[in-house]
Amino acid sequence: MLRRQYTVSVSAVAMLALALPQLAKAQEEMPPAIGDSDSASVAADGSGDIIVTATKRAESINSVGMSITAAGEDALAQAGVVDTGDLAKIVPGFNFTPSSYGVPVFTLRGIGFYDTSLAAPPAVSVYSDEAPLPYSILTTGASLDLERVEVLKGPQGTLYGQNSTGGAINYIAAKPEDVFGASSEISYGRFDALTLQGHVTGPLGEGVSARAAIRYTRGDDWQRSFTRRDGIGEKDLLVGRLLVDIEPADELRIRLNANGWRDRSDNQAYQFLRVLVNPAALPPELVNYPLAPDTNRAADWTPGFAYKRHNDYYQLSGRVEYTLGSNVDLVSITTWQELDRNGLVDADGTTLRANEYSTPGHLEIFSQELRLSGEAGRFFWLVGGNYQHEKIADSLAATFSNIGVPFDGVDTRNSTIVDTYAAFANLDYELDSGVTLHAGARYSDDRRRFEGCMYDNGSGQLAALLSAIATARNGRPITIPPGACASLDTNFLPDQFRDTLAEDNLSWRLGADYEVGAGKLVYVNVSRGYKSGAFPTSGATYGIQFRPATQESVLAFEAGFKLSLLDRQLQLNGAAFYYDYTDKQFRGKIIDPVLGALNALVNVPKSRVQGAELQIGWTPSDSFSLNLGGTYVGSRIKGSFQNFNAFGQPVDVGGEQFPLTPKWQLTGDAEYGTEIGSGLDAYVGGNFSYQSKQNSGLGALPDLDVDGYALFDARLGVRSHGRGWHAALFVRNLTDKNYVTFVSSASPTLLAQLRGQPRTFGVTIGFDY
Template sequence: MNIRFLITTGLCGIAAMLANPAFAAEGAADESSSADDIIVTANKREQSANKVGITITALGGEELARRQISSLSDVANAVPGLVFSPSTANTPIFTLRGVGFNEKALGVYPAVSVYLDQVPLPFPVLASHAAFDLERIEVLKGPQGTLFGQNATGGAINYIAAKPTDEWMGSGSLGYGRFNRVELNGVVSGPVADGVGIRLAVQGVHSGDWQQSATRDDTLGKEEYLAGRLLVDLNMSGPIRAQLNLNGWIDKSDPQALQYFLLLPNPPGVNEAVQNFPFANLNPRSADWSTGKYRPRADRRFGQAALRVDGDLTSDLTITSLTSFIAFKQEQTADGDGMSLALLNNSPDDGTIDSFTQELRIANNPGGRLNWLVGANLEKSKVKQRQDIYFPDGSVNNPGNLNIFQNANQTRQDFSTLAAFVSGDYAIADRLTLKAGIRYTSSEIKANLCGMDAGDGRINELFTLLGNLLSGTVVPPLQPGDCYSLNEKNIPGEPFIDRLKEDNVSWRGGLDFQVNPDLLLYGNISRGYKAGSYPTIAAATTVQLSPARQEHVTAYEAGFKARIIDRTLQLNGAAFYYDYGDKQVLGKVLDPIFGLLDKLINVPKSRIIGAELEASWTPSDNISVRAGGTYINSRVQDYSGYDVLGEIQDFAGVALPFTPKWTYSLDAEYHTPDLISGGEFFVGATLTGKSAQDAVFAGDRVSLPDREGAKVVDDLAHPFHIDAYATVDGRIGYNADSGWRAMAYVKNAFNTYYIANVIPGADNSARFAGRPVTYGVEVGFDF
């Protein structure tokens, strides 16, 4: 508790210094929001960010456009404390302030939840192309369980779409960049009838390959997607208002190929071709992949219809209904080994997601001493996934295993969540506000998991034999479509059918102290939960298929938000302490036949200590500067298990994966008016960086073992440790007074080589490299 006390008193000391007249803005200011305030919806109502006592990073639409922030990795780079990690299944993994879930399957809830206009996108892949035609992005840090659901132990990312306008307008832009990348954006918005407005936005991208094979004349990495969004606002006379959101996308971009960098053959070893296969070159473009049927490719399709209806029950009460239907389909081939050989190829990796969500809430109109909100929500989702895994060049393909070289697994899950929540704040004094919220959640996951023969009969033959040897009974020969995983009696043949039913109570409480109109102090205590998960893996036994139970985070946080130096400098700071219980991770289990295999596990106890500071400074009409940094010190306090090499370890004291101690960004822009034509010139640059981090538990101390045939690129001392890196982006452009604009940009200007993720494998391991330098030009117009 002493650490928490120090955090609180330290922040209060900083705030007291800022409250001193020598530092505070001179002159009186009223309590209303000023014109340059950022408006956010963190409490599900519009407020100035400076009046909301939680840590928020908000990125406005103009900033998103100028900095070319459109992908999920771009968003993470712009938000200190947020880490994006690519996966072999082409699904994103977010970690915020050290809280995340390193699982890649379609049907897993994330620890950092994502929303579009307060409507949940329940599974990570669904958020792939939401970042276009936005008013802003809000990143809420810390547990958000009371208002934004049970799966927000790390925080929430809210995409706020640009809304229909009162007058007809339109805009368009066309960009061309490296690798023949063409991007087209278009928007049309305006009223179509009295009280009815629409906004139609589209984004299309097509580019050539950006990756090069390290062993042959071949390329990969095309980008090809089309996204669209139609908003219809209905504000007819009367007490009811409605907004319909129809959005969707089609993405046929290639999954990113990996860089092979480590060989660690398991007994009885791998073939000569694997032993002699060269490592990838140490540059951003180098990689390798299989060809033909197993060449990486994808076809993903997403559609959503969401309806929001607000009705005034009285002059002081508003009821809100949020209804959403989502359909997603994936047909994909992925290569997980970084080789043209086949140690881990997934073809097909297909799946579907169907999700329905409904929220109903009642709130009073803000402005009085008491602001409250009460509501309930429901989620019903179905996720199906089928993976065929091909590994003829792996060590598992040996006579002792009847030379198996492929298998399949099929996952079917039904998700059901019902929750009720109450949240509010009360001004107990003129400048002191008490905040509280509570949510009860009941969730259920029904799972039907099955490992199957992929068609050649060898897996069925092997597991029939194992069942006869280990069970002590006569096992009927497995037939096509049977499930091979051995149950608790070592008998194969049936799917693993299970149900995970959990409930929890998330809560928050806090105080906001408005020292003066330009300084807010706040302190919060909150608890959030993330629902349990089943794995999507090839399992030798049903022990591997047992779920990870729900995790929870109890957060203690104190912070301030201040406008100083004549309101030219916005300074936000916070310090926090997290008690992290039952953290869910994709860990390892040692199988006596197949060696090291995947399994979802819970880490009993961890803790995270951190602090962050963000600043926005406009020292003159021509200069704007934005900077931010987050410090995180994470530690496992109680967990023993298998490390990435299959050794039992006591992990107490090691850092959590994907948790760099430092993440930081600095963006500066100079803009000056064109005195002749009335336009504006601008030039800007952005520096973003992360300190070193681990891709696995104890990655900073795991070394290559002394095993025959083992080798690693560049003689890396700790192959599963990711080095620190920083990148620089730049932009220069002109906005004409007549409505046209032009810009040139560069990303990763110095072509920095860095690693975004490390993927351990059975015999070899591979890495995702960050994108190389990219550059381009863009022209646009308004009408």
């Protein structure tokens, strides 16, 4: 059945690619395609007259008084950005961490939220054409067929539908055109990695146009077992989108969006590091398990199991824009999305079933935003509100039959229902002196209803153990049946843990910017942002271990500049920032009396982040471009805070750097091109990214250190002028850097780590029609 799905997916893309030349021939008498009025060629450094919609209206990026990195379709393709995590290649201060169970974690300027739960609200919010993708796992297919991506740094609670303390990422899809256009592209590389993608666009009738895009990626195993002849790491991802634009009248515009993806890729295997507890309590085969060779590809996992993802996502959204009168617009954005997730993860890096997880889950989200905006003289104003309803079912079925505990696994299940109401307003006022003042506020009311329990996995072993504890505590026989809810309440009786987290907040932003000359802007901002509280998905012999982390807040100060110099050949963007945190959410530890040190959510009362960033874009000629960026982030937990490290030892984490927060991050990209014939250009280029040392958990244990590393990519290609064809050779991780991306302490018994991919290379050929 799986092989049949491969065949259908490849055939669908191949037929599209083969059909496009015939469609193009039929349209050869038509004029060149014209994009939307808001389309623009966007460079990664944000130089030139780039039009962005970060403030919910079209503006030159050099006129927006906040730190933004924008990148267009060409810049994303050249840098090899195919998913949200790849933005670390071009966005200074952005960091991506793979979590233990496959949920990605995004961080901006040191602000992120590491949690593996399906319902963990992120600190960096993501949108697709302003429609929210409230949880990081939903972003898998967001990079398909883009016009550009905009990354906003700092709290973004006043204009966007989700409160966030770290920032916001908005993907802007390439829009339907009112004349025919199409493209197709094929890439093939190491590990038999194959990517087929393409789009077709054009008119469907009077006032109606559409755009369909598809991308299919597959690849063979890239990891190898070092104890037997076996491999893991297959890719199998299909992404599609259909956009339909309808303009029944000059004052009315309707955009319908249907998109989704299907992921059947393997979960990455770990490398075993060492055990954390007394070796005498563990099986000798675990204590004496051999360490993996020091290479990117070496790993291990239990044979005979399919450690794959089985994820399906669908989204429908509708955007209606109606012009009510002179300079007044009404916008409605309605979104429904659904995710079915299942997968099996071997997180111990051995052939033993020492730390294995099944992660079934289901998510449904409905959201509605309605806003009015307009201009009145020197005022630009915006008011609106939104409502969001979420239903999340999350499970974590753990198997650990080789770690010395008196049962072989648990099955944690919970459900969360979230209702969020918000109202927001924003006002910009331009003074005669070239100064523009900004003020915005957003009131949010968030209610999370949670129900969860750790169940016996059917063997009866956990049920028998907790029945004995409940019987001893109550002085009467308590029997928990096999497969039943086993978490004990405050009366030491088995019961579901139920709780409601009701929170509200008022986020705001005040700012001023001054245009000191054409293409030259200085600005200052102060803002208050919030991130919602969250309940964990974790093993819990006692229901109180499901207690939530409450909402966090940050008071952010930022001053920056944007300078276009040397007749717009040189672009300098810089900013300094200071974030003062209250109740920052972290992934800490709690001591389970049966299972030992388990992951838990904690609030640290006081912490801060301070830093600076600089971006340089230099284009001295049409032949050469250079983009450089760097960010320094100094994070610190203030005062004293007691928690437990990965070993279950009590520690004071006061004064520590935030986990998963490198102090230094650098990015760079250079390209040189020259004309080699009539209508043809050749180019050579490359990019690099660097991040300094970081640690994977509270307690600053050396065992959880992730060393700093630099990655280099290279490209060499030929492209025709305008619409035509292009071909390129590419290399990712040119130096074959052997690097660690994450050290996991999810297990109370052992440590394991993930490594980045080795050098890959390939060729890309594409056609525009």
